[in-house]
């Protein structure tokens with residue numbers, strides 16, 4: 001069931017977004033050579049708690065981090081550990097903030113130092129997200145969003161991680177509808193004003209085969225160990241278009 005958000009719901013979600021943005025600023029400031037993923041996790045946790053909010057991911061289905069830190073071949077759900085960031089690493093950070101029962105969930109990718117290959121995959125991944133967002137207008141469908149994202153990824157030669165999708169978001173992190181990163185135009189649920197959606201392309205190099213880490217049972221890792229990337233925005237469908245809440 002898709003929950004259409006009231007003006008009150010939207011106001012509350014935007015409060016969670018404000019805290020999420022504070023975390024994002026701190027992550028960009030601190031994600032530098034030598035810092036550990038756990039240290040980033042702690043910085044995020046402190047900011048979330050100081051602002052009276054809860055790290056949404058902590059204890060979610062047994063998840064042991066406050067945030068997800070996915071490095072290089074880890075596409076999503078990287079559990080923060082003692083790994084020290086190195087020059088040229090690609091780091092995707094996914095953060096969930098619950099404030100007054102409402103959730104903000106979105107992710108971004110930071111390149112440590114300079115790495116052309118990493119910058120390219122991040123750019124294409126982000127642009128595929130923008131393509132999806134452009135399709136997210138009332139009257140279009142979820143299939144239109146999925147098609148726009150997937151087409152852009154494929155045209156640019158990257159592979160799409162399947163089995164994981166975007167989603168609705170509100171009082172729960174994962175609400176209906178599911179938003180795959182590949183699909184057919186004019187199919188699926190029609191978009192209407194008041195939907196809050198998380199679009200999240202997850203892309204890979206040369207092959208979309210993946211494994212789940214046996215060590216932490218969460219990290220989703222490319223089988224060929226090549227570079228991967230994840231970006232996620234939370235958007236609101238408005239009367240005549242969309243608003244990117246996590247811009």
Ligand code: MF3
Pocket residue numbers: 056057058060063068077094096105106107167232
């Ligand atoms: N952005 C991710 C998602 O939409 C966050 C889930 S991470 C988890 O699924 F650790 F909480 F599972």
Ligand code: CO
Pocket residue numbers: 105106166167198200232
């Ligand atoms: Co999400």
